[in-house]
Amino acid sequence: QDLMFKPGEDARFNWQSYDDFAASHKLDGQTLTIFGPWRGDDQTLVEHMLAYFVAATGADVRYSSSENYEQQIVIDTEAGSPPDIAILPQPGLIADLARKGRLIPLGDGPRDFIENNYAAGASWVKLGTYEGPDASDAFYAFPYKADLKSLVWYSPDNFDEAGYEVPETMEDLKALTEQIVADGGTPWCIGLGSGGATGWPATDWVEDLMLREQPEDVYQQWTTNEIPFNDPRVVAAIEDFGWFAKNDDFVAGGVQAVGATDFRESPAGLFSSPPKCYLHHQASFIPTFFPQGVEAGLDFDFFYFPPYASKPELGKPVLGAGTFAMITRDTPAARAFIEWLETPIAHEVWMAQSGFLTPYKAANPEAYANDLLRAEGQILTEATTFGFDGSDLMPGAIGAGAFWTGMVDFVGGASAEDAATKIQNAWQAIK
Amino acid sequence: MSAVTLTEVSKSYGSVEVLRNINLDIEKGELVVFVGPSGCGKSTLLRMIAGLEKISGGTLEIGGARMNEVPPAQRGIAMVFQSYALYPHMTVRDNMAFGMKIAKRPKGEIDKAVENAARILQLTPYLDRLPKALSGGQRQRVAIGRAIVRDPKVFLFDEPLSNLDAALRVATRIEIAQLKDNMPESTMIYVTHDQVEAMTLASRIVVLHGGDIEQVGTPLELYERPANVFVARFIGSPAMNMFPARVTAAGPDGTTVEIEGGGAVAVPIPGRAEDVGSVVKLGVRPEDLTLTDGPALYSGEISIVEALGETTLLYFTPEGGADPIIAKLPGIHRLGRGQTARLSADPAKLHLFDAEEKSYLYR
Amino acid sequence: MSAVTLTEVSKSYGSVEVLRNINLDIEKGELVVFVGPSGCGKSTLLRMIAGLEKISGGTLEIGGARMNEVPPAQRGIAMVFQSYALYPHMTVRDNMAFGMKIAKRPKGEIDKAVENAARILQLTPYLDRLPKALSGGQRQRVAIGRAIVRDPKVFLFDEPLSNLDAALRVATRIEIAQLKDNMPESTMIYVTHDQVEAMTLASRIVVLHGGDIEQVGTPLELYERPANVFVARFIGSPAMNMFPARVTAAGPDGTTVEIEGGGAVAVPIPGRAEDVGSVVKLGVRPEDLTLTDGPALYSGEISIVEALGETTLLYFTPEGGADPIIAKLPGIHRLGRGQTARLSADPAKLHLFDAEEKSYLYR
Amino acid sequence: MEATPATKSPLTLVTHLTVLLLVALWTLPTAGLFISSLRDKDQLAVSGWWTALSSSSQSLQGRTGAAPDQKEENGVYVITGNLLGDTAGRVSAFGTTSREPEAYEAGAAADLGDGATLTVGEDGAYRLESPVPFESKRGQRVFVTAEQPPRFTLDNYREVLRSEGIGRSFVNSLTVAVPATIIPILIAAFAAYALAWMEFPGRALLIAAVVGLLVVPLQMSLIPLLRLYNGVAEVFGVPAKTYLGIWLAHTGFGMPLAIYLLRNYMAGLPREVLESARVDGASDFEIFTKIILPLSFPALASFAIFQFLWVWNDLLVAIVFLGAQDESLVLTGRLVNLLGSRGGNWEILTASAFITIVVPLLVFFTLQRYLVRGLLAGSVKGG
Amino acid sequence: MQQLFWALGTVVIGVVGCAGYFYVSNLVLDTLLPGRGPDPVRAGRNINRANLIRPWLFLAPAILALGIYLVYPVIESVWLSLHDRSGQNFVGLSNYVWMLNDPGFRESMFNNMLWLLVVPAAATGFGLAAAALTDRIWWGNIAKSLIFMPMAISFVGASVIWKFIYDYRAPGEPQIGILNALVTWFGGDPQAWLTIPFWNNFFLMVILVWIQTGFAMVILSAALRGIPEETVEAAVLDGANPIQIFFRIKMPQIWGTIAVVWTTITILVLKVFDIVLAMTNGQWRTQVLANLMFDWMFRGGGDFGRGAAIAVVIMVLVIPIMVWNIRRANAEMKGH
Ligand SMILES: Nc1ncnc2c1ncn2[C@@H]1O[C@H](COP(=O)(O)OP(=O)(O)OP(=O)(O)O)[C@@H](O)[C@H]1O
Ligand SMILES: Nc1ncnc2c1ncn2[C@@H]1O[C@H](COP(=O)(O)OP(=O)(O)OP(=O)(O)O)[C@@H](O)[C@H]1O
Numbered sequence A: 001q002d003l004m005f006k007p008g009e010d011a012r013f014n015w016q017s018y019d020d021f022a023a024s025h026k027l028d029g030q031t032l033t034i035f036g037p038w039r040g041d042d043q044t045l046v047e048h049m050l051a052y053f054v055a056a057t058g059a060d061v062r063y064s065s066s067e068n069y070e071q072q073i074v075i076d077t078e079a080g081s082p083p084d085i086a087i088l089p090q091p092g093l094i095a096d097l098a099r100k101g102r103l104i105p106l107g108d109g110p111r112d113f114i115e116n117n118y119a120a121g122a123s124w125v126k127l128g129t130y131e132g133p134d135a136s137d138a139f140y141a142f143p144y145k146a147d148l149k150s151l152v153w154y155s156p157d158n159f160d161e162a163g164y165e166v167p168e169t170m171e172d173l174k175a176l177t178e179q180i181v182a183d184g185g186t187p188w189c190i191g192l193g194s195g196g197a198t199g200w201p202a203t204d205w206v207e208d209l210m211l212r213e214q215p216e217d218v219y220q221q222w223t224t225n226e227i228p229f230n231d232p233r234v235v236a237a238i239e240d241f242g243w244f245a246k247n248d249d250f251v252a253g254g255v256q257a258v259g260a261t262d263f264r265e266s267p268a269g270l271f272s273s274p275p276k277c278y279l280h281h282q283a284s285f286i287p288t289f290f291p292q293g294v295e296a297g298l299d300f301d302f303f304y305f306p307p308y309a310s311k312p313e314l315g316k317p318v319l320g321a322g323t324f325a326m327i328t329r330d331t332p333a334a335r336a337f338i339e340w341l342e343t344p345i346a347h348e349v350w351m352a353q354s355g356f357l358t359p360y361k362a363a364n365p366e367a368y369a370n371d372l373l374r375a376e377g378q379i380l381t382e383a384t385t386f387g388f389d390g391s392d393l394m395p396g397a398i399g400a401g402a403f404w405t406g407m408v409d410f411v412g413g414a415s416a417e418d419a420a421t422k423i424q425n426a427w428q429a430i431k
Numbered sequence B, C: 001m002s003a004v005t006l007t008e009v010s011k012s013y014g015s016v017e018v019l020r021n022i023n024l025d026i027e028k029g030e031l032v033v034f035v036g037p038s039g040c041g042k043s044t045l046l047r048m049i050a051g052l053e054k055i056s057g058g059t060l061e062i063g064g065a066r067m068n069e070v071p072p073a074q075r076g077i078a079m080v081f082q083s084y085a086l087y088p089h090m091t092v093r094d095n096m097a098f099g100m101k102i103a104k105r106p107k108g109e110i111d112k113a114v115e116n117a118a119r120i121l122q123l124t125p126y127l128d129r130l131p132k133a134l135s136g137g138q139r140q141r142v143a144i145g146r147a148i149v150r151d152p153k154v155f156l157f158d159e160p161l162s163n164l165d166a167a168l169r170v171a172t173r174i175e176i177a178q179l180k181d182n183m184p185e186s187t188m189i190y191v192t193h194d195q196v197e198a199m200t201l202a203s204r205i206v207v208l209h210g211g212d213i214e215q216v217g218t219p220l221e222l223y224e225r226p227a228n229v230f231v232a233r234f235i236g237s238p239a240m241n242m243f244p245a246r247v248t249a250a251g252p253d254g255t256t257v258e259i260e261g262g263g264a265v266a267v268p269i270p271g272r273a274e275d276v277g278s279v280v281k282l283g284v285r286p287e288d289l290t291l292t293d294g295p296a297l298y299s300g301e302i303s304i305v306e307a308l309g310e311t312t313l314l315y316f317t318p319e320g321g322a323d324p325i326i327a328k329l330p331g332i333h334r335l336g337r338g339q340t341a342r343l344s345a346d347p348a349k350l351h352l353f354d355a356e357e358k359s360y361l362y363r
Numbered sequence D: 001m002e003a004t005p006a007t008k009s010p011l012t013l014v015t016h017l018t019v020l021l022l023v024a025l026w027t028l029p030t031a032g033l034f035i036s037s038l039r040d041k042d043q044l045a046v047s048g049w050w051t052a053l054s055s056s057s058q059s060l061q062g063r064t065g066a067a068p069d070q071k072e073e074n075g076v077y078v079i080t081g082n083l084l085g086d087t088a089g090r091v092s093a094f095g096t097t098s099r100e101p102e103a104y105e106a107g108a109a110a111d112l113g114d115g116a117t118l119t120v121g122e123d124g125a126y127r128l129e130s131p132v133p134f135e136s137k138r139g140q141r142v143f144v145t146a147e148q149p150p151r152f153t154l155d156n157y158r159e160v161l162r163s164e165g166i167g168r169s170f171v172n173s174l175t176v177a178v179p180a181t182i183i184p185i186l187i188a189a190f191a192a193y194a195l196a197w198m199e200f201p202g203r204a205l206l207i208a209a210v211v212g213l214l215v216v217p218l219q220m221s222l223i224p225l226l227r228l229y230n231g232v233a234e235v236f237g238v239p240a241k242t243y244l245g246i247w248l249a250h251t252g253f254g255m256p257l258a259i260y261l262l263r264n265y266m267a268g269l270p271r272e273v274l275e276s277a278r279v280d281g282a283s284d285f286e287i288f289t290k291i292i293l294p295l296s297f298p299a300l301a302s303f304a305i306f307q308f309l310w311v312w313n314d315l316l317v318a319i320v321f322l323g324a325q326d327e328s329l330v331l332t333g334r335l336v337n338l339l340g341s342r343g344g345n346w347e348i349l350t351a352s353a354f355i356t357i358v359v360p361l362l363v364f365f366t367l368q369r370y371l372v373r374g375l376l377a378g379s380v381k382g383g
Numbered sequence E: 001m002q003q004l005f006w007a008l009g010t011v012v013i014g015v016v017g018c019a020g021y022f023y024v025s026n027l028v029l030d031t032l033l034p035g036r037g038p039d040p041v042r043a044g045r046n047i048n049r050a051n052l053i054r055p056w057l058f059l060a061p062a063i064l065a066l067g068i069y070l071v072y073p074v075i076e077s078v079w080l081s082l083h084d085r086s087g088q089n090f091v092g093l094s095n096y097v098w099m100l101n102d103p104g105f106r107e108s109m110f111n112n113m114l115w116l117l118v119v120p121a122a123a124t125g126f127g128l129a130a131a132a133l134t135d136r137i138w139w140g141n142i143a144k145s146l147i148f149m150p151m152a153i154s155f156v157g158a159s160v161i162w163k164f165i166y167d168y169r170a171p172g173e174p175q176i177g178i179l180n181a182l183v184t185w186f187g188g189d190p191q192a193w194l195t196i197p198f199w200n201n202f203f204l205m206v207i208l209v210w211i212q213t214g215f216a217m218v219i220l221s222a223a224l225r226g227i228p229e230e231t232v233e234a235a236v237l238d239g240a241n242p243i244q245i246f247f248r249i250k251m252p253q254i255w256g257t258i259a260v261v262w263t264t265i266t267i268l269v270l271k272v273f274d275i276v277l278a279m280t281n282g283q284w285r286t287q288v289l290a291n292l293m294f295d296w297m298f299r300g301g302g303d304f305g306r307g308a309a310i311a312v313v314i315m316v317l318v319i320p321i322m323v324w325n326i327r328r329a330n331a332e333m334k335g336h
């Protein structure tokens, strides 16, 4: 495959790191199989990055993905035919694999690297550390590529027309919401539909609100069930989400539409005329699903999902997610690949395309393909707290099951208390 | 009024024409028997009357109304299929009752009709069996029972007795005759291979051959005055013997012929002057031949003797590989193979056919 | 050597016993005909010999070897099924050739055998048709052709001619007889309902009734010396007339009986002293009855007249609803319904049966 | 055989209507999918597919040119262009705010304040005039309500068909599907014959087992089987994921249904015909190949259709036993990979659904003629 | 091109290899125990012996395939169901105990029963109607193909189709789901169909019925065509109208096949999970056993023990169907 940017030609890239890596790693004739979550356009993006690894080392890299990649990786590792490298976005799943002994510890080198070179390095290390089969913790998962979730998308034109300002605090946001209703508009587009994963967008809401109402350690305790799911603090966050979502005037289409609308379709309301809504809470990937032809910065923009002014002690928390690379088969090529991920160039090449954020401080922000990405990157690096997507941290049965269902129930009419208790019971059952 | 009228009816399967311009008028109350060699189209004709087979050409009328397009059920007929066509999933009882149940007749009536038919056909012990647990003959009887129970205007029977034993066949035949007698209004069309059945049951017999009607007439007409060689040989068993001959004299009182390689015979059938010298066939039924010591119509060496008890059949093989000459003598004769026998016949029983195989009687 | 030997063979379907202790010895080269009422077990017996039906009890030997467990293909038999059993997806030609193809015979030989069989059975024009485009009779002929082509040691025919017309039936019957003559080694077992077929073809006839063998013998034996009333009435058509009678005198030279409601007759069949006074049946075949003006064996009012041409049948209905008395007179008689007729018979042709319906001849 | 010529009755009409209704109900969803596959993504999400067939009134947004595009004409600054772009349509109304998108009729001049005016013609051409130069780098947003004729595009298909490696995946799919259809049929047909017509102890038990195994969930089997494969592969030193492996897997998974359907059909064949062949000296093998197989065509064809379908549309088994690598990826896998990681791209989905459907439908059409009537006609008489 | 040849080669080898097994093994048997020969008794004995072996020869590949691909996993499942989530520690029946107390399981069980009642009946019924009716009209084959089409659509396609049908937009907005479009056209309020508890089960069932009708139709159509024409003719003469012929003559004769189709679809229903997974993933109370099992097996790392326990329950549910089928097969054999 051709290299996208000619080595040595563009000053945004750290070619030095590429050359150094190429000089020290020779993997001719070796094969590296990588199994990841990226398909479709994303697969092209990651393959552009991998091309540099191939060019540098001479290894034969085979990347594959699958619609049911979560299932696939379980099957492959269980059956004893894993890839060399697995890249997964769910810490819960990674924890399971680690406990079953399907992962190889990465060792201290990578851990220290993360600790020192990533923004909020300590929290990233925590996210990469899991309990192994022998019940002792080790660093298994190398974070690569982050997503930002604490974003609210809007149309600057619509704001201008109506004379709205970007809110700086949660109080302002709520006031804005009411203001829009008062002006005869509908403030929010919320869609929880996602086929088999229906409900997950609501979990992001709850987590974001959780981070804005409770200190980080409470958030952590929540994701590990050290405090029960139906703890009043959690219930309060859910109810706060309900403030936005369970009000027929606040959401486009009414509450009934929340559960039934696909998350991919719901932002379209921002761009209709007259606008069906003015605000949309969603992660950084969402512009992929915006109508064709809308332009970042011109037709849409985002602002940081603001914290409560009443709780200054919580700072500027950020909810995010990310993917982690793991060695599932210990080969020199796999080790080399982890080392490759430590080079800035491995990040910059993707940053220069789209949809990629990194907390790696050595990666040049100039490499971001556009201002939007750069701004997101900035939020990520400026965050005082980085909360990893809680549902991904919870065990699969909760984070990718009961929590989703509970949120759907909640939006469908159940009380926050009931929904939370149900989730807690489910959690109890898998202990 | 005619019960069934066929006008110029024909039938083709693709390019194969199996029936040609059939004209036939069946009166109400008649029992008409179709006979003819295997494959001559009897079943096809019956199926056309029933409405199971499209009529390629011509008109079919039942009770005076055109029926070509009327669905089978509306034609007021019942049919016994050559291949039985029993409902495999129903017991004998249900098979027979089906038509009446469909017609929503009261249960008591159905039961009575079924029991009655079963009694006639000796099926009572089998009423609750499925067809697959019946013998061939039993299945055929069920098929007949089905038709009897329905009590239609026109009965169509396609070889209904072919799988029955002689005793049962006679019994069933008589039952059918009585059925007919009891229902003088109902019309029956009957296909059979059995001479006796045809002769005893028929009010008229229709002889089919290769898709054409050869002759229509009462049994005795066909037996005594066959229209042509085909009918002559087809009716009567064994078939009529045919002697090639030449006309030597002809007049209104009779015709004299000279049998090839045999003597001259005077036949009391009128002839025409122009016949003299023409080649004809002289027909004699085996049963009309008798042993004689006097002048013989035919003499030859016996090639096979079949003793049937009641009668004895003598077979002679004429030279040139023609059909064997057969004589049927009453009683038991102790004659052996290889002996020579001399045969003569009553001149009144002789038949004459012209070169086109047409009978002199019908010219 | 016996070709086929049945020893105490029996067959049950579940609790229904359809054949009981059948003992039969068929010699090589024989043509044995099974007759019997519908459902008496003929087909079943044939299928057991063929190996298609398990033998519930007893032993079957073919060519001296026990065959109970030998599969059909190894028994050296060919069978014509009552229901044809043609291969629906094969042309007539392939249907007939199948057995030989399986036996891997050279193509030329197969072709010759098939063409030959087709010629005999008049199937040549249909060789390339599928069974569904054939008439009933044609299908049956294909089934026969299949057996002929295979040239087996033992032929099993289950009513092979029931769907053929009289002419073809005679022809095919003669073909089968000739087939038999040409293969004196081959044995044939033949089920039929047709008296004529049975009488003409059989070297021996086996009369089955309700699962038992009633009598085994040559056709003439069965006709002239039936062992019991069943055989007497079953063989011959119409059936033998039975007159209830009482023995008035008996001796080695003959027996005198008095017919119920009629006169006394001296029958030249030996009797025993103890018979005097016992109730018997006097049997007379319809064809042995003649019209008489002298002393009559029976006289009554004619209820039905059937003129068959060659013969005339007179039916009398005796009082008390017994079987009708039938007389079969040669030739054509112009007698009408309701007339009274007086019948007599040659004493030598009379049969006597005791109270158990056994013939006096076999006591 | 057209058996009953005379059955033309009102019922025939009812039959036609009922079938029409059934067909309509059954095709409607698919028709929707098909039409959707010919539309572009944005329309897909805003209007029903049935509206695609007629011209529709749509609300569109556009943006005028910005400062760099302006020209000076007679002292006024002018920006011109067309809001509808290349697409055909007729503008009926327009507006400059999202709250009042239909404020002005086509052709009217909208007052933008500061003396600036905007005129939008029926053809979508706009003219922006101002006595003072434009400064904003952002163009003016314009909302138009336009009557648009139906618009279809083959882009979705083009995109799917042009995607890299699709030809190879197609061949892979065929390589998987053809043997994975034929092998199980062969094996199952023999087994079905044995279960229908051969006598041996344990037959009833086996039939029961087959029924029971119909229910085994596929997902249950994957891990143990793959483990087995890996074990075998290790012993023989061959790769675990091979075509042979996936054929066998499909054979195994398809086996119970195949045996079940075929046995049921074969048991219904007329007994006498088989007996006749047996008397003719045919061995079981010959009876099977020469009599049973030809007579079972309808059943074989029906099962072939289903097995092919299942294999062709399968993704899970293919990925597990053949792998998700580029060179062995099957068509379904390739198409699914075209969809982004988050499963949007419905337009791709719809198009690829129709591309994959072609082969199974071809198979259905070819095999349908084996589902014939009267195969057994003329074989036996009696009921 | 080269790949094409390679593929063709593999295909041929695969198929020929399979056919070869039967041919060769049969040949070997025939050579070892010759069934033809001068001595019929000996040959007969050989044949009888061969007949003891031959069924197993015919069955061997099938039994092998069934054994490896289905029986072995079943045993594994049972074994796994007695273990914990990692599949390593024996836990006895605790997974089953958990199951009985799990509201999710009870809900799935209830929903599954609904599915079992509705889907096989509806699919078989529609299939039968389609098979019977299309046989009577000249455009029947076209109609059949169209009704069959849903079967041919890949599963992903099918789920998209139905999403478009059930799509919900708020009242007042243009509906892009045809169902809601119809409802609003008739003046009703649009509904989020998939979120209406209890009834949403039926909306999901519709999808499976839509797909499976083609299956039922094809199989039943083959069976209908096997009915002896003459019995139908006889019924026509008996005065039965087409409806009576269908219900009283044709249906009883294909009863066996109807049972087979019913059984097959019933079993499919027990296994179905993709529809539920894609449409709702069991939310809004639409969970079914198979999806529940799938959830436990693979989602978020997986709990093999519980997944397997649910699978075992699914298999147990089939036992009545099995028994019924054995009965039918036995009755059928007795008839022979
Ligand atoms: N499967 C079965 N179950 C029970 N009884 C049966 C079965 N098959 C045949 N029978 C009975 O066995 C008896 C003998 O049948 P078989 O077919 O041998 O009669 P057959 O002498 O050939 O009669 P036909 O001349 O009518 O063909 C019949 O009464 C029949 O009803
Ligand atoms: N579907 C068909 N296609 C072509 N020819 C056919 C078809 N059906 C029947 N025939 C031919 O039509 C002719 C008449 O058949 P039909 O069944 O009427 O004969 P039949 O007189 O009843 O004979 P049989 O006495 O043998 O039953 C036969 O020669 C037969 O081969």
Ligand SMILES: [Mg+2]
Residues within 6 Å of the ligand: B042, B043, B044, B082, B158, C135, C136, C137
């Ligand atoms: Mg006929």
Ligand SMILES: [Mg+2]
Residues within 6 Å of the ligand: B135, B136, B137, C042, C043, C044, C082, C158
């Ligand atoms: Mg019989």
